[in-house]
Amino acid sequence: MKRLVAILLAVTIVFVLTACGAKTEASPSGKPAESVAVSETPNKNLKTASVTEGGYQINTDLDLNTPVTLDIVGPGLFETGEEGLTDLTSGIFKPGWNVIEARWNELYPNAKLNFNICPWSDWQSSITTACLDGQADIIMHGASLPDLTEDLAPYIQNTEGYREQIYVTAARRTTENPSVYKISGISTYTAPAIIWVDTQKFADFGVELPNDDWSIDEFVETAKSLTGTNPVTGEECYGIQLPFSGTSNLFFNYMLAAYGMGAKSFIYGDTMADCSVNFLSDESIEAFDLLAELAKYESPDALEGVSVVTTLNGENNWAMMGTNAAITGIFEKQMAGIDEGRYVAYNMPVISKGEYAGNPIPYFGDINIAMYNQSDAKDWAWEFIKFMTTDEVASQWIADQLVYPNNVNGITAVEGIMDKRTISVFQHAMSTMPENFNGSTNDNFNNVSFGPVTSNLLTCVDNVLNGRMTSTEAAQYMQNAIDEYLATIK
Secondary structure (H helix, E strand, O other): OHHHHHHHHHHHHHHHHHHHOOOOOOOOOOOOOOOOOOOOOOOOOHHHOEOOOOOOEOOOOOOOOOOEEEEEEEOOOOOOOOOOEEOOOOOOEEOOOHHHHHHHHHHOOOEEEEEEEOOHHHHHHHHHHHHHOOOOOEEEOHHHOHHHEOOOHHHHHOOOOOHHHOOOEEEEEOOOOOOOEEEEEEEEEEEEOEEEEEHHHHHHHOOOOOOOOOOHHHHHHHHHHOOEEOOOOOOEEEOOEOOOOOOOOOOHHHHHHHHHOOOOOEEOOOOHHHOEEOOOOHHHHHHHHHHHHHHOOOOHHHHOOOOOOOOOOOOOOEOEEEEOOHHHHHHHHHHOOOOOOOEEEEEOOEOOOOOOOOOEOOOEEEEEEEEEOOOOOHHHHHHHHHHHHHOHHHHHHHHOOOOEEOOHHHHHHHOOOOOHHHHHHHHHHHHOOOOOOOOOEOOOOEOOOOOOHHHHHHHHHHHHHOOOOOHHHHHHHHHHHHHHHHHOOO
């Protein structure tokens, strides 16, 4: 109970951070990749400057001669500072924003960037203050603050070829009109959920490796087959370790399960008063059933949030592990001297029914970039967003932060970091992502508009996994809690 209370107290502080971004990940070389310059004399003949075909190209429709300053506020992405930093544990160096600044000024020497990067501990208040003071044009992670951000849909529509270059937008349903999405920002990087498979444990148990498009039933059966005493080592083995085990984001496991079962727990109307929830549907209850079944094949320590093993160093007690921090795992096994074929990436099992049946269960974290809706330099702000999400140097810089760039050409930036198998898994996950999907406001989860849904789901998932609630009890609990909340705003 104390553990659960602690988690509940923490969730309102930290859920946005982990939900929206992957773990900090490392670089194999220990240093930033070299930037690719477009010209040996970048400040001359700007109209001809470009990057790669289909990538970012300089906008000559802008006023290139009049000085302008863009204020960048918010947390994440640029938190390495101006000069970069070296991780004290791994010794990995991640380059600072000076790389981005130099590249941008190479293209636009009269457009200066002013970085005001704040910590996650007070990011919302810091952003609000900067906006009120008129010192904001670009908001890092601003999509989660839709009241402050410009709707980018018209900008995307008026920019030929841009939408085809990126995987996802940072779309959100708003309290003003929950029935439609607002493109509040653009993801700079993505962190889709995957499954790490320990091939050694599969071999020890004599279990065949799964197909790439495995079903939920196959996934569950595989976890069951790999739970018990390892016949080779004599050690206890558990078939699965769920994503977010031992974290305050445990509730996201319901979202994954609900999407897999085709549940649509949230019904949206034109106003919040017109919205409702349906946690008592067969599909929603089946989502809790799935979690209860998988709990049979998860370590008791993981279920209790104690001593959760996530490192790919050969000492894990699980055969499969869900995560949205795949790149971290690549470096963990490299540093531990683990054979490349020991841990293999797989997509999440496919959705069983509904509109997206056959696609991998979606989840991705991100750090997004948004435009302040009162900026007096919106054209330049949009240009910087385009630049950060399509330029090849910016993409390489993002990859050197050990995350996956949100553009289809980003594969070239991660080829020296990720193995081909893991890249293909990422690409499949992102290319099949439902339109407007995000981890905050979707058809089976909404932690933006529906009051205590996050803390309630955390309670329910924890109780279902540990056998303190049945699936029906959890579904009824959620239904009652959200109905009560909605009643207060109608």
